[in-house]
Structures are given as C-alpha cells and as structure tokens.
Amino acid sequence: MIKNKLGITDSVLLAKEEEKISKKKALEMFDSGFLDNLEPGKFVSLATIHKYLFEEIYDFAGQMRDVNIAKGNFRFAPVMYLKPSLDNIDAMPQSSFEEIIEKYVEMNIAHPFREGNGRSTRIWLDLMLKKELRVVIDWSKVDKEDYLMAMERSPIKDIEIKYVLKKALTSDVDNREIYMKGIDHSYYYEGYNTFEIAKLK
Ligand SMILES: Nc1ncnc2c1ncn2[C@@H]1O[C@H](COP(=O)(O)OP(=O)(O)OP(=O)(O)O)[C@@H](O)[C@H]1O
Ligand SMILES: [Mg+2]
Incomplete structure (x- = not known):
C-alpha cells in the first residue's frame, strides 16, 4: 500500500477516498477554467494536473517518481532516463491527431508518477487535442478492453x-456532460467505479 496523507492503512478504503477526492478535483479543474489555462503538450502541465488531483492524498503529487515501475511485461522508463525522456517529449510536435497520439504514447512509456499516471495523462491528452485540433475524446465511447489492449501494444x-x-x-x-462521463470512464479503466462524478459534492 502506498503511503498517503489521509492516514489510511486499508487499500480498499484508500482507493475509495482517492476516487472521491480526486474526482471532485477533476470537475473543479474543468469548471474553474484551470485546465484551459495550461500549456498543452508539456510535462509541466501534466505535473500541474497531477498535483491538483492528488495533492490532498499523496506527498508525491506533481512530483517525478524516484522508483522504477512496471505493468504486465512492460517496464516504464527507468528513473535514470526519466528527466531526459520528459524533455524530449516536451519537444515532440503536436499539430496533427497522429502526432498527438504519438506524444501521448511516449508520455505513457515515461509514466512519470508513482501512481495516477493513467488518469492524469488522459486529461493531459484531451487538453492537447482540444487546444490544437478543437476535438476531445468521448471516453464513454472507448471500450475498456480495447483501450487497455491497445495501450499495452x-x-x-x-x-x-x-x-x-x-x-x-x-x-x-466544452460539453460538461461528456467531460464528466469521460472522467467516470477513465477511472473505471483503472478499477475505480464506486462514485459517479455527477453525484459528488
Ligand atoms: N502493459 C502496459 N504497457 C503499457 N502501458 C500500459 C500497460 N498497462 C497499462 N498501461 C497504460 O497505463 C495506464 C495506467 O497504468 P498504471 O495502472 O500503471 O498507472 P497508474 O499510475 O496506477 O495510474 P492510475 O492510478 O490512474 O491507474 C493505463 O491506463 C494504460 O494507458
Ligand atoms: Mg493506479
């Protein structure tokens, strides 16, 4: 179990509290215009999103990880190459759908945080698509298994x-319903489905 600021020692309870708190934050960042003020496609904007979502829960919110992590058979960027990798990703182009997805794939390989990479990076991806191409992903239309298999590949x-x-x-x-359903879906990919974002607060 990951050390947290809430003093929770039960991992099921931690997952629930994490979901509740960070989903409220995800809605706040949409409603306040906080998201629209970030520069798309930069690590600093991803770190700012991550910090906003998780700062009440984890000391490492918004901070680069200092441990190596793996998922399935895949080991994400080794800590010793993480910073240079993020600098290179910052410099990648983002003027077409293809370039933006290629950048997203590289950011997933970097996996810069100890926890919360999947959820924060999907918000970061939408910010890039919105500002560069005036589109976003309707995550409620993205099947969980299709998505996770495609990401693994x-x-x-x-x-x-x-x-x-x-x-x-x-x-x-700018559709708030699509955003909210998208957050619920994004959390569901990672196994968090106790609360509906629209019913929080
Ligand atoms: N085997 C894999 N290879 C590459 N990418 C993967 C793999 N499995 C999952 N991913 C991608 O990583 C994301 C999250 O994975 P992971 O559970 O490691 O992150 P996390 O930091 O725990 O994020 P969160 O807390 O939001 O779930 C997934 O949504 C998917 O995009
Ligand atoms: Mg996780």
Missing part, C-alpha cells in the same frame, strides 16, 4: 490506439 505499434481513439473523437469540446 502501443510501445511496439501505435496503429491500434490511434484507431480506437480516433473513432471516439467529438468536436463538442
């Missing part, structure tokens, strides 16, 4: 994730 080949996400694009970029 993405370090080797990105054609599947491009296909899965392209099908779910919408130009309704």
Whole structure:
C-alpha cells in the first residue's frame, strides 16, 4: 500500500477516498477554467494536473517518481532516463491527431508518477487535442478492453490506439456532460467505479 496523507492503512478504503477526492478535483479543474489555462503538450502541465488531483492524498503529487515501475511485461522508463525522456517529449510536435497520439504514447512509456499516471495523462491528452485540433475524446465511447489492449501494444505499434481513439473523437469540446462521463470512464479503466462524478459534492 502506498503511503498517503489521509492516514489510511486499508487499500480498499484508500482507493475509495482517492476516487472521491480526486474526482471532485477533476470537475473543479474543468469548471474553474484551470485546465484551459495550461500549456498543452508539456510535462509541466501534466505535473500541474497531477498535483491538483492528488495533492490532498499523496506527498508525491506533481512530483517525478524516484522508483522504477512496471505493468504486465512492460517496464516504464527507468528513473535514470526519466528527466531526459520528459524533455524530449516536451519537444515532440503536436499539430496533427497522429502526432498527438504519438506524444501521448511516449508520455505513457515515461509514466512519470508513482501512481495516477493513467488518469492524469488522459486529461493531459484531451487538453492537447482540444487546444490544437478543437476535438476531445468521448471516453464513454472507448471500450475498456480495447483501450487497455491497445495501450499495452502501443510501445511496439501505435496503429491500434490511434484507431480506437480516433473513432471516439467529438468536436463538442466544452460539453460538461461528456467531460464528466469521460472522467467516470477513465477511472473505471483503472478499477475505480464506486462514485459517479455527477453525484459528488
Ligand atoms: N502493459 C502496459 N504497457 C503499457 N502501458 C500500459 C500497460 N498497462 C497499462 N498501461 C497504460 O497505463 C495506464 C495506467 O497504468 P498504471 O495502472 O500503471 O498507472 P497508474 O499510475 O496506477 O495510474 P492510475 O492510478 O490512474 O491507474 C493505463 O491506463 C494504460 O494507458
Ligand atoms: Mg493506479
């Protein structure tokens, strides 16, 4: 179990509290215009999102990890290469859908935080799509298994994730309902589905 600021020692309870607190924050960052003020496609904006979501829960919110992590058979960027990797990702182009997904795939390989990478990086991806192309992903239209399989495959080949996400694009970029359903879906990919964002507060 990961050390947390809430003093919780039970991992099921921690997951619930984390979901509740950070989903409220995710809605706040949409409603206040906080998200719209971030520079798309930079690590600093991802770190700012991560900090906003998780600062009440984890000391490492917004901070680069100092441990190596792996998922399935894949080991994310080794700590010793994390900073140079993030500098390179910052410099990647982001002027087309293809370039933006390629950048997202690299950020997933970097996996800069100890926890909360999946959820924060999907918000970061939408920020880039919205500002550069005036579209966002309607995550409620992205099937969990299709998405996770395509992400697992993405370090080797990105054609599947491009296909899965392209099908779910919408130009309704300021739609609060789509955003809220998208957050619920994004959390569901990672196993968090106790609270509906619309019913919190
Ligand atoms: N085997 C894999 N190879 C590459 N990427 C993966 C793999 N499995 C999952 N991912 C990607 O990583 C994301 C989150 O994975 P992980 O559970 O490691 O992150 P996390 O830091 O715990 O994030 P969160 O707390 O938001 O779940 C997934 O949503 C997916 O995009
Ligand atoms: Mg997690």
